[in-house]
Each structure stands twice: as structure tokens, then as C-alpha cells.
Amino acid sequence: MSHGGFFEVPSDLQNTWWGLVSWQLQLTLVPVLCGLVIALPIALLCRRFGWIYPPVLGVATVFYAVPSLALFVFLIDWFGESDLTVEIPLTLYTLVVLVPAIVDGMRSVSAETRAAAEAMGFGTLRRYVQVELPIAVPAVFAGLRVATVSSVSLVSVGMLIGNEGALGNLLSDALNYHRPLLAWDAVISIAVIGVLLDALLVLARRLLTPWARKATAK
């Protein structure tokens, strides 16, 4: 067994370092995107029927409180040791961040702007979609940043259910083969991916919300 370099992945993982990175990205981003798609209608319903918001938030929090490992083990019965088994819990976890981000963002629209929209003849749904949601975009992105960064690190837990943890799998190999460098590889790679994804989200938010710049452009 050769003691390879930083980017040399043990053969038992049957993957390259780049392969693990792209897998890591997939296991991170699929849940965040699915979470956003699921959170949007839930948030709209919470906005429309304010009374369901606290119970919805409660349920999301309970999901979040369930340890990921427990959920993984539970889901293996249905989906086996697959990507889906990792992605489903991570998707559920994003909801606890994304639903309140969207709802509170929509609620933050000033009373004047909301009254003006109503007075100009926006229907309720049109007001949500054309006025409140766009104005909530900065808050939604704040939620997406938290959801993304936490997903990036949670993915590695997947290593415990048959090497389903992408870069996290390097951690178990680091133990098995006494190669601490692999652990450093996993930790640093995951951190760098987290930072880069976060930077991309900040950039996307800036591009999407030219109206929210602080500095006055003259």
C-alpha cells in the first residue's frame, strides 16, 4: 500500500479526488435546491394562512432535531445505501432554515409598499409572487447560505452508511489506513467547497438584487 499524496484517493473508494468533489457538490446542492422548491409553496401557504406558520415551523424543527444518522438508518430500508438516503434528510434539514427565511422575508415588505400593491389592484397571489417574493430575495439568499454550508458538512456523515459521504469517506479511510493526511484532505476540501459555494451565493444575490445595493450609484 503506497502512502500517496494529498489528492491520492485510496483505491477502495473507487474514485478520484475530483470525482469525490463533484459527488460532494451533488449531495450538497440537490438537497438545497429540492429544499427551496419544497419550501416555496410551504412558505406561500404560511404567508397566506398565518396560523399554520408556527406548527409548520415546529414540524421542521422536529425534523432538524432528529440525528441524521437515525434518519439514514431508517431510510436505508427503502432506498438502500444510495445517494437518495443521504439527500432526503439533508433536504428536510434545509426546510428549517428556508421556510422562515422566505416567510419572514415576505413579511418584511414595508406596510406602505404592501398597501400600495393592494390599492393598485394586485390580487393576493400576484402580490406574493410579483412583489413580496422578489423583495424577500436577499432574505432567501441569507437562508440559502446557511442551508448550503450546513449541508456541505453534513454530507460527510454519509460515510457511516456504506461510504455514501463523498469527501467524508476519506475520513473513514484515514482511520482504517492510519493516513491522517486523508482526514486533512477531507476537512480542507469540504471547507474550501463551503467557502466557494458561499461566495457564489453572495455573487448571485448581488446580481439578482441590483436594487438592494447600499452604496448610492451616482
Next chain:
Amino acid sequence: MIVIDAVTKRYPDGTTAVDRLTLEIPDGSITVLVGLSGCGKTTTLRMINRMVEPTEGRILLDGADVREAPVNALRRSMGYVIQHAGLFPHRTVIDNIATVPRLLGWDKHRARERARELMERVGLDASFAGRYPYQLSGGQQQRVGVARALAADPPVLLMDEPFSAVDPIVRKGLQDELLRIQADLGKTVVFVTHDIDEAIKLGDMVAVLREGGRLAQYAPPARLLSAPADAFVEDFLGVDRGIRHLSFFGTEGLELTAEPIVTEDATAEQVRAATLPEIPYVLVTDAEGRPRGWADALDRATGGDGELLPYGHAFTVGRDSLRAALDAAVLSPTGWAVAVDEQGRAVGVAAQEAVAAAIRSAHTAGVLR
């Protein structure tokens, strides 16, 4: 015409915001609802476009109950301007203005074309089109708010304290702008304010509401000032009612004296000829005839060129009111008001006594009318 017919708004907690209010709001003029906070003026306004539904009574727009029309169609036929403008922060100026045309299904190009027209009408430079609301001052935002309300050319304009949040100088500019636009467009404007001076300046009719949403008086502003219905209205109007009432009298009937006006380079002979026995001063103008100040007539006539006394401010004949003329007369240290034409050239002077005589005859004419 908008008819508010015995309308009451009671909330579930038992408070009465509006109490059996009846008002006929004429077309093509500005009707102001004025009162202290909690008098139901905003509630009344919001019942017209059904943002609030009345508990009792009905509101008729051109004879039809507003509840008969689909609510969003009704609202799109009424422009709405609100305090702090309430612009959409995520939309550019031009797209804010184009909002209602777009809701009405106009294509983007036509809606923006229309928005550009409106920007010009409210005095916004075309370079603002692509800006976002955060890049505008409060006054500019409110101009956008007015343009947005006018975009679909609605017959009715509802304005809820639109100018309350801007500083006094900007507010005066916006008020003048509204009067100018209204002179062109002749909308049916319902305007809510807590500022009685704003009500008197803008309103063709003014409804004074008292606490609990009851009507205290509904009258043209001049009538309000000359004959307040009761102690509440009188108190609300404040002091200086007589002086403020003069705003409604023109200066056409004011007798002007044209003699004591000389140019800067007038000879001693010319000054002597211009001097009247009853006034020891002459008004000195520049070569174009614009007033510069008062000079001691005797001093000028003997070749002196002593310092000029300030004349305060002039009033424009035909445009300004007797209030401006009186103010000019009492402000001027000589006791004579300076009258100018539209070009700013001095056309005469008026003594305090002449202003007083004009006031007296204006009152007489008012009583006889």
C-alpha cells in the same frame, strides 16, 4: 361623482372609526379630508377603493355601488398615493410607474412609453428612469408615487397623506406641482391630510372630521375660514383665520400708485417730479424696472445717494392674493407694498391703508354675493 352615503365603520373591538358619514365628492376637483389622527379620514379613503369595507351605508361611484364592481378592477381605476410613496424597491422608476398599465395588460413597450410621459409630467428627469427607489430622495420618490398613480389615467385619485413625510420646502414644491397637474388633468381627487394649511391650500372642498369619524364641517376653504361651523372647527383652524382668509381675495381691485417709482439713474429733477406729498420715499428700480429699494425722496432730490431701505418682498398683481399684498405692506419699513408684474417689473406701490380698503371692499362684495 363619489357619494359617501351614511357610511359607518365599526371594528369588532367596538371602536367606531367612521360614524354615519355622508359626503358628496364632486368630479374634477380636489376634496380634502382633514382631521386629527384617529378621526377616520384614512379609513374613509380606504373604503372608497374597498381596502376597508364599511359596516353600514354605501359608497357610490358615478351612481353605482363600489361593491358591484370586481374589487381589483375598481382599484385599478383609482390612482392611489401613500405616505412614504410605498414604491416597489425591486423595480426601477420606470417599471414602478408602469405597474398599473402592466396589470391592465398593456404590453411592456407601451406601458414604458406611457411611464416616460408621466415622468415628464411630474417633473422627473428622464435620466431617473433606470434608477431604483433607494437612489431617490423622499421628494423624488413621492413624484414617482404620483406618476405611478396617474399611469393608467384613472378618473379618480386617492391620496393618503402623500406629502406628510417630506420636509416643508419639498412639500410646498409637491403641493404646487399637484395643483399644476390638477389644472391640466382635472381628476377627481380625494386627499387626506392632518395639516389644515395643506387642506386649505389644495382643497376645492374641505371636510373637517372630528374624533370618532363624525363630520364637523364640509365647505370650500374660504367658507371654512370665514364661517367655521362650531368651536371644534374654529379651534382646528387655529389663529390668523382672518389673515389666511385673505388668500382667497385677488389683488385685482387693489388701488396702486405708480408715481413714486424712479430708475437708479434718475436725475434730481425726475425724483422731484415723482415725489408725492403723502409719501417721503421713492422706490428705486434698476434699468429693467425691477425694484431695488426705497430711497429718501428729499435726499435723492438733492443729489444724495444714501443707502436704499429694503422693501421686503413684492407681490405680483393678478396672481398673488391680498394676503401677500398685506404682508408686503406690513413688512416694508416704509409701510408701502411694492407691486410687480409677471416679469418682476415694479408697476406701482400700495399703502397699508389701500390694502385695508381693498380688504373691506372684498368682504363687502363677498357678503353681497
